[in-house]
Amino acid sequence: MTTPEAEPSESDRTQAEDARPQGARDADAHDESAPEAAPEAQSRPEERLERAVRAAEQALIEFEIAVETFRVEVENFSRLHHQKLGPMYSRLDELDAQIAEAVAARTGDLEDIRKADEARARVMPMPGVEELFHGWMDSEGLFPEAVAMLTDQPVRPPQRVRPSDEARQLYRELVRKAHPDLAQDDAERRRRDEFIARVNAAYSRGDEALLRELSEEWAAGPVPEEWKPSRSEELYARLEWLAQRKELLTLVARELEESAIGAMLKMAPEDPDQLLEEIAEQLLAQVDEREKELARLAG
Known part of the structure; x- marks a missing residue:
C-alpha cells in the first residue's frame, strides 16, 4: 500500500525558491503584476x-x-x-x-x-432645326457627315501622307536603335515595343516634329523608376x-x-x-x- 508524499514545509519552499535563478524569479513577478497587453497595442x-x-x-x-x-x-x-x-x-x-x-x-x-x-x-x-438636332441636320435634311456616320462610311476619305526625307531618315534611325530584338530582357522588350509603336504612329502621319521629339527621348534613356512610398x-x-x-x-x-x-x-x-x-x-x-x-x- 502506497502512502501520499508528505506536504513540503514552508521552510522547504523558501529554500527552493531561493535556489532558483534571479532572472526566473523576476520574470514570474513581472507576469503576475503586469496586466495583459491590449490587442490594439499589439497590432501594427x-x-x-x-x-x-x-x-x-x-x-x-x-x-x-x-x-x-x-x-x-x-x-x-x-x-x-x-x-x-x-x-x-x-x-x-x-x-x-x-x-x-x-x-x-x-x-x-x-x-x-x-x-x-x-x-x-x-x-x-422657338429653336431652329439645327439647334434641335445638334448639327446633324438642317432644313435641307441630314448633313453629309451624319449620313456617312449612319451608313458606316468614313466621314472624310483618308488622305495619303507622304513623309518628308527628314522624317524617313529619323524613322530609320529610331527603328535601328530601338528595335525590340535588341532587348536583353522582357522588361526592356516591352519598353521597346511600346516606343516603336509610337514611332510607327508618328511616321504614318508624317509627323516630323514628333519623330524628332521621340529621337531626343530615346537618346535621353529610360526614365528612372519613381520613388515608391511606404505602406x-x-x-x-x-x-x-x-x-x-x-x-x-x-x-x-x-x-x-x-x-x-x-x-x-x-x-x-x-x-x-x-x-x-x-x-x-x-x-x-x-x-x-x-x-x-x-x-x-x-x-
Missing part, C-alpha cells in the same frame, strides 16, 4: 491605418450614393418641371411682352417702349484623398440643395407630383390674370 500601426481607410471608404461610398440619388431626383424633377410647366412659363412671358407692347403703343413713352423691348427679348424663341505613407495619402473627395461631394450636394429645382424638391420630397400640380394651378391663375389685363388694354 499599418493595421490601424488600414481599418481607418476601410471605414472612410465605406462612409464615402454611402455619401456618394446619397448625393448621386439626390442628383438623379433633381434631374428628373427638373425634366418634369420643364415638360409640365414650361409651356405655362412661356405663355406668361408672351403675355407680359404683349401687355408691355400694348402699354407702349398707347402711351408712346420711351420708358414704356424700352420695357416692351426687354419683355419681348425675354420671350424664348503607411500610401494609407495616409489615401485618407487625405478620401477627405478631399468628401469635401467635393459636400459642395456638390450644397449646390443641388440650393438650386431652384433642388429647393422646390425639398419642399415636397415624398410627393413632388403634387407640388407640380400646385405650381401649375398658380401659373394658370397668373395666365388668366394676364389675359384679362391684355383684353382690357386691347378693348
Whole structure:
C-alpha cells in the first residue's frame, strides 16, 4: 500500500525558491503584476491605418450614393418641371411682352417702349432645326457627315501622307536603335515595343516634329523608376484623398440643395407630383390674370 508524499514545509519552499535563478524569479513577478497587453497595442500601426481607410471608404461610398440619388431626383424633377410647366412659363412671358407692347403703343413713352423691348427679348424663341438636332441636320435634311456616320462610311476619305526625307531618315534611325530584338530582357522588350509603336504612329502621319521629339527621348534613356512610398505613407495619402473627395461631394450636394429645382424638391420630397400640380394651378391663375389685363388694354 502506497502512502501520499508528505506536504513540503514552508521552510522547504523558501529554500527552493531561493535556489532558483534571479532572472526566473523576476520574470514570474513581472507576469503576475503586469496586466495583459491590449490587442490594439499589439497590432501594427499599418493595421490601424488600414481599418481607418476601410471605414472612410465605406462612409464615402454611402455619401456618394446619397448625393448621386439626390442628383438623379433633381434631374428628373427638373425634366418634369420643364415638360409640365414650361409651356405655362412661356405663355406668361408672351403675355407680359404683349401687355408691355400694348402699354407702349398707347402711351408712346420711351420708358414704356424700352420695357416692351426687354419683355419681348425675354420671350424664348422657338429653336431652329439645327439647334434641335445638334448639327446633324438642317432644313435641307441630314448633313453629309451624319449620313456617312449612319451608313458606316468614313466621314472624310483618308488622305495619303507622304513623309518628308527628314522624317524617313529619323524613322530609320529610331527603328535601328530601338528595335525590340535588341532587348536583353522582357522588361526592356516591352519598353521597346511600346516606343516603336509610337514611332510607327508618328511616321504614318508624317509627323516630323514628333519623330524628332521621340529621337531626343530615346537618346535621353529610360526614365528612372519613381520613388515608391511606404505602406503607411500610401494609407495616409489615401485618407487625405478620401477627405478631399468628401469635401467635393459636400459642395456638390450644397449646390443641388440650393438650386431652384433642388429647393422646390425639398419642399415636397415624398410627393413632388403634387407640388407640380400646385405650381401649375398658380401659373394658370397668373395666365388668366394676364389675359384679362391684355383684353382690357386691347378693348
